[in-house]
Amino acid sequence: MTIAGSDSGGAAGLEADLRTFITCGVHGLVAVTAVTVQNTLGVHDRTDIPAHIVAGQIEAVVDDMGVDAVKTGMLASGEIIETVADTCERVGIGGDTGVPFVVDPVAASMHGHPLFDDTGLTALRDRLLPMATIVTPNLDEVRLLTGLEVTRREQMRDAAVALRELGPRFVLVKGGHLTDDPECVDLLFDGTTFTELPAPRVDTPHTHGAGDAMASALTSGLARGMSIPEATRFGKWYVSNAVRHSYPMGAKVGPVSAFWRVAEEDRE
Numbered sequence: 115m116t117i118a119g120s121d122s123g124g125a126a127g128l129e130a131d132l133r134t135f136i137t138c139g140v141h142g143l144v145a146v147t148a149v150t151v152q153n154t155l156g157v158h159d160r161t162d163i164p165a166h167i168v169a170g171q172i173e174a175v176v177d178d179m180g181v182d183a184v185k186t187g188m189l190a191s192g193e194i195i196e197t198v199a200d201t202c203e204r205v206g207i208g209g210d211t212g213v214p215f216v217v218d219p220v221a222a223s224m225h226g227h228p229l230f231d232d233t234g235l236t237a238l239r240d241r242l243l244p245m246a247t248i249v250t251p252n253l254d255e256v257r258l259l260t261g262l263e264v265t266r267r268e269q270m271r272d273a274a275v276a277l278r279e280l281g282p283r284f285v286l287v288k289g290g291h292l293t294d295d296p297e298c299v300d301l302l303f304d305g306t307t308f309t310e311l312p313a314p315r316v317d318t319p320h321t322h323g324a325g326d327a328m329a330s331a332l333t334s335g336l337a338r339g340m341s342i343p344e345a346t347r348f349g350k351w352y353v354s355n356a357v358r359h360s361y362p363m364g365a366k367v368g369p370v371s372a373f374w375r376v377a378e379e380d381r382e
């Protein structure tokens with residue numbers, strides 16, 4: 115299940131999550147938190163879904179269908195984050211014994227437009243991160259959550275330690291924004307061991323939805339019974355290929371692709 119906002123451009127948000135779920139062989143459930151008016155140029159407008167409707171969506175599908183893993187994306191406001199935390203706690207998502215809970219702490223779109231209001235950061239840090247099985251911040255989100263500025267690969271370890279102190283069981287610091295690094299290295303930390311996940315940096319401007327693809331492939335892996343380290347490696351493999359097959363669309367930043375997992379003959 116994804117708890118996320120809609121991107122009318124279909125590159126990020128719940129559209130990216132559902133596409134990733136399908137191509138990773140799992141059935142996707144959705145709790146919509148917001149609808150954005152978005153294209154390759156940016157987020158032009160949005161409306162948030164009432165918090166009780168977000169809670170209702172989670173409860174309705176969990177009660178009837180059950181969930182094997184859950185991820186969050188754009189959560190829009192402190193009120194929605196509090197509601198998501200309360201609801202997930204009630205239905206057994208996250209924490210030490212609940213369904214695996216992947217918190218992608220989406221704070222802004224890649225164009226720099228904020229995706230939650232001022233109360234969001236506090237709620238994210240105080241309520242959601244302590245429930246997370248794994249948190250998957252990019253380097254801007256690392257700075258927002260910890261105050262640490264990561265400009266070199268070596269600094270990712272301190273950031274992972276600081277993030278883990280906020281309560282998640284695992285931390286995945288994503289290195290996509292270190293554009294001078296010839297590799298895209300993500301760092302997994304379980305409180306004891308650091309594991310670097312390297313991949314060649316693809317020379318493309320079209321990376322819209324990369325973070326969503328990574329977190330939703332990871333979530334799919336967990337739903338299919340992988341351990342956190344296995345699912346994280348699977349997510350990294352998935353997103354590296356998705357970026358390699360990204361394509362231009364619209365005037366600016368194009369989407370990463372999920373089509374690379376569709377057989378060549380089916381694409382003709």
Ligand SMILES: Nc1ncnc2c1ncn2[C@@H]1O[C@H](COP(=O)(O)OP(=O)(O)O)[C@@H](O)[C@H]1O
Pocket residue numbers: 224251252253288289290291298299300313314315316317318321323324325326328350353354357
């Ligand atoms: N140019 C690229 N080539 C290969 N992998 C990339 C590239 N850009 C990002 N990634 C990978 O995509 C995922 C998301 O990256 P990142 O840009 O750090 O986060 P976000 O999309 O949330 O801003 C990470 O696994 C990162 O390593």
Ligand SMILES: Cc1ncc(COP(=O)(O)O)c(N)n1
Pocket residue numbers: 118119120121126127128150152187188220222223224225229321322323324325326
């Ligand atoms: C609805 C929604 N959710 C998430 C993102 C973040 O994705 P990105 O960092 O690629 O802009 C987005 N732009 N829109």
